[in-house]
Amino acid sequence: MNALSLLGRYFGASMRSQMQYPASAMMLTLAQLASTAIEIVSIWALFDRFGAVKGWAFGEVMFFYALIGISFSFADFLTRGFDVFGSDFVRTGAFDRLLLRPRSAALQLVGHDFRISRFGRFFQASIILAIATGTLGFVWTPQAILLALWTIAGGVAFFGALFVLQAVMAFWTVESLEAVNALTYGGVYAGQFPISFYARWFRTFLIFIVPLACVSYFPVLAILGRSDPLGAPDWFLPLAPAAGFLFLALAFLAWRFGVSKYTSTGS
Amino acid sequence: MPQILVQDLAKTYRVAERDPGMLGAVRGLVRRRWRTVEALKDVSFSLERGELLGFIGPNGAGKSTTIKILSGILRPDGGRVEIEGLVPYADRIKHVARIGVVFGQRTQLWWDLPVIDGFDLLRDIYRVDPQRYKATRDELVAMLRLEKLLDQPVRQLSLGQRMRAEIAAALLHEPSILFLDEPTIGLDAPSKLAVREFVKKLNQERGVTVLLTTHDMHDIEALAQRVIVIGHGQVLADSPFETLRANVLAERRLFVDFAGDAPALDLPGAEVRNRDGRSLELAFDPRVTSAPALIAAITARHAVEDIHVEQPAIEEVIAKFYDLHGANEA
Amino acid sequence: MDALRPYIAAFNSRFLLMMQYRAAALAGFFTQCWFGAVHVMVLAAFYLGAPEAAAASPITLSQAVTYTWLAQGLLAVMPWNGDPEVAAGVRTGSISYDRLRPVDAYALWYVRAAGWMTARLVPRVALMILAAGIALPLIGQGQWAWQPPSSLSAALLFALSETLAIALACAIVMLINIIVVATLNARGINILMQPIVIIFTGNLLPLALYPDVVRVALFLQPFAGTLDIPNRIYFGNLTGQMAWAGIGLQIFWTVLFIVLGRFWLGRVMSRLEVQGG
Structure with missing residues (x-):
């Protein structure tokens, strides 16, 4: 059985086991929706007090917020196994069990769990996207839709890479997961604003080191049909999400290194 | 060529140490002290196809x-392992497809899923041919009496039921070697017996090589033809269990209940271990004197109500063995 | 003194255990730097982009920046979730042992939570001061730095108010613990707490920056006492009577939650006994 159909099996199993407690799945989804929705209140409060900033209004920022939120919700849905890797696999020794099976550990971790509740964030972000569309009077051309899907794909790869890196860190310390929270949840937060809000060193970091801007700022400019006020060439904007996939590939290299470290120290 | 060949295996771990007290905690934040632990020094043994090896140690x-x-x-860190021509850690994915592993304290089944769904997932993970899988599964289900459990979520199973399901899960891909790590830990007596009986059958009828680690010496006594005792990262003994028992503790015990108060006895080759009211416990070495000789000597002079001979319990054998090798501090 | 021994021991053992997690402390510090930096830059963009609105704002940019670093440095003493040890005890059933000990369960859990939170606080806040209070000015970025308290009296009042803030946070953590014990499930309440804490403590945005119509309500609600009130005392935004009003509120909420928590824990525990827990 090939990897993709095996993932399909895992998916079915995960859905069946969550459906053993349908009320709980429902509640968690709603809680996710509420908890992510409340964050936008603080952004709204800032715009309410200070007005538009550097040519960006609340409607556009909602656009950033929504696309990042959708990307993150999918990544969170697909890479839950990496997210809980330190606590549920390394600390408990359950990772040994994955290594005892004739499949790649990464594949088994993706299949470990698909959390229905992650759709809470997805719904919330979709609602924000609808509101942003209305506020800006944005027209969804087929080209814009394709570009948005491509952006989301790059974003899923990007956040997936962060979850993989978080898991890699667990090989060294299971107590360190907070650090990557800075990059995952902190990434969602940082990606909600156009990078022109940030200082130069931070923009450089978000473009070249942890390429968050490549899966949010640049492609969203392309979708909105705007040029980059910071001077990135127009042709680059729609191509930027590819950086998310490159980042994911690098994360898996680090993952392989982590696994080999694990098998040589056993801890 | 043996099925499993282990030569000069060595492994060292590094563990962090912390100074005691509040100051030590703060110091630990800044600088760590490390201590190396030699988990394995020089372990060698080999195993032929179809053997059932008990692996014990503190x-x-x-x-x-x-x-x-x-x-x-x-x-x-050092040494060589070859199992069926493969080096396990170098060819892990290929190797693990041929072995089955059961950890007594961890489950490999899916907690919220019915047992059968977990089995089906394992079929796909191990790429077992569906026809073949069905045959193997039905056979295992029958042998381990799992019929009524198949549709229950794993979390609802008792420990004994779960262990039976675990063992089946580890064998669905028909491995030629089975590693059992404390398979009877925490089980009640009937479940222990069921597990032992199954493992024995698997080994004898299917020729599956079994490597068993346990702290339950009855597992070893019931199953293992051969025992390796490990301590301080070294092989302390590698022999048939009976040889181990005979070498380490040849001692026998004689328990006598007298009609009146137990007398103070002084018999050659026997030593009084316990004297309490009418009962007396004697220890003797069968290579020096024999049970019939002792019984004859006692009954000749005293009125006796009951008499029996015991072999020392297997736990005692092992504890004494560890003591002899100073293995207990490990 | 002897009567206090079990509680002191519980505090110490938890404190020492948590201090071992060096990597966790560094990771926490990294997280704080990241969020702190992003928040500071976003605030700066808004303040500098709208000078008029900035002049009318209840707190200055420099105060908002200091507020942000304080919020990050004190992240470990926010009542984000229940004590993981209690959650683990519920899962494994070991909380029944706490009923068997000849100690006050509420007090024991309270000091354990306090040990847990302060041990995580110490290295994180120290590193934060080092980075945002000392290193930033040294590299010529003083305008984005964590400023010292506005005056000596502000510093002293802050020390009092921050102590109360931790006491209040522990009382809130205890309420969460009790909900965990009562519902036998930690996930739900923990997920629910995150957005409440991030908004209502002022962690995400200083409470003063929300629309003026809700500011009194935000000041009165209990979570303000865990972060917003001591922060505003620190940089002299709450002084004199207002500072004491804030401290009074902290005391009020702490006492109320402790009384409530003790009563509720007693009921939950006796119910567990009936069920055979």
């Missing part, structure tokens, strides 16, 4: 390190 002796290396999930 906690921390190196048993689980050895099992981890043999199953391919840990890389040794």
Whole structure:
């Protein structure tokens, strides 16, 4: 059985086991929706007090917020196994069990769990996207839709890479997961604003080191049909999400290194 | 060529140490002290196809390190392992497809899923041919009496039921080698018996090689033809169990209940271990004197109500063995 | 003194255990730097982009920046979730042992939570001061730095108010613990707490920056006492009577939650006994 159909099996199993407690799945989804929705209140409060900033209004920022939120919700849905890797696999020794099976550990971790509740964030972000569309009077051309899907794909790869890196860190310390929270949840937060809000060193970091801007700022400019006020060439904007996939590939290299470290120290 | 060949295996771990007290805690934040622990020093043995080997030793002796290396999930620092022509940690994915592993304290089944769904997932993970899978599964289900459990979520099973399901899960891909790590831990007596009976059958009828680690000496007594005792990261003994028992503790016990108060006896080759009211416990070495000779000597002079001979309990054999090798501090 | 021994021991053992997690402390510090930096830059963009609105704002940019670093440095003493040890005890059933000990369960859990939170606080806040209070000015970025308290009296009042803030946070953590014990499930309440804490403590945005119509309500609600009130005392935004009003509120909420928590824990525990827990 090939990897993709095996993932399909895992998916079915995960859905069946969550459906053993349908009320709980429902509640968690709603809680996710509420908890992510409340964050936008603080952004709204800032715009309410200070007005538009550097040519960006609340409607556009909602656009950033929504696309990042959708990307993150999918990544969170697909890479839950990496997210809980330190606590549920390394600390408990359950990772040994994955290594005892004739499949790649990464594949088994993706299949470990698909959390229905992650759709809470997805719904919330979709609602924000609808509101942003209305506020800006944005027209969804087929080209814009394709570009948005491509952006989301790059974003899923990007956040997936962060979850993989978080898991890699667990090989060294299971107590360190907070650090990557800075990059995952902190990434969602940082990606909600156009990078022109940030200082130069931070923009450089978000473009070249942890390429968050490549899966949010640049492609969203392309979708909105705007040029980059910071001077990135127009042709680059729609191509930027590819950086998310490159980042994911690098994360898996680090993952392989982590696994080999694990098998040589056993801890 | 033996099926499993282990030569000069060595493995060292590094563990962090902390100074005691509040100051030590703060110091630990800044600088760590490390201590190296030699988990395995020089472990060698080999195993032929179809053997059933018991692997025993006190906690921390190196048993689980050895099992981890043999199953391919840990890389040794030195030495060589070859199992069916493969080096487990170098060819892990290929190797693990041929072995089955059961951890007594961890489950590999899916907690919220019915047993059968977990089995089906394992079929896909191990790429077992569906026809073949069905045959193997039905056979295992019958042998381990799992029929009524198949539709229950794993979390609802009792420990004994779960262990039977675990063992079936580890065998769905028909491995030629089975590693059992404390398979009877925490089980009630009937479940222990069921597990032992099944393992014995699997080994004898299917020729599956079994490597068993346990602290339950009855497992060893019931199953193992051969025993390796490990302590301080070294093989302390590698022999048939009976040889081990005979060598370490040849002692027998004679329990006598007298009609009146137990007399103070002085018999050649026997030593009084306990005297309490009418009962007397004697220890003797069968190589010096025999039970019939002792009984004859006692009954000749005293009125006796009951008499029986015991072999020392197997736990005692092992405890004494560990003591002899100073293995207990490990 | 002897009567206090079990509680002191519980505090110490938890404190020492948590201090071992060096990597966790560094990771926490990294997280704080990241969020702190992003928040500071976003605030700066808004303040500098709208000078008029900035002049009318109840707190200055420099105060908002200091507020942000304080919020990050004190992240470990926010009542984000229940004590993981209690959650683990519920899962494994070991909380029944706490009923068997000849100690006050509420007090024992309270000091354990306090040990847990302060041990995580110490290295994180120290590193934060080092980075945002000392290193930033040294590299010529003083305008984005964590400023010292506005005056000596502000510093002293802050020390009092921050102590109360931790006491209040522990009382809130205890309420969460009790909900965990009562519902036998930690996930739900923990997920629910995150957005409440991030908004209502002022962690995400200083409470003063929300629309003027809700500011009194935000000041009165209990979570303000865990972060917003001591922060505003620190940089002299709450002084004199207002500072004491804030401290009074902290005391009020702490006492109320402790009384409530003790009563409720007693009921939950006796119910567990009936069920055979």
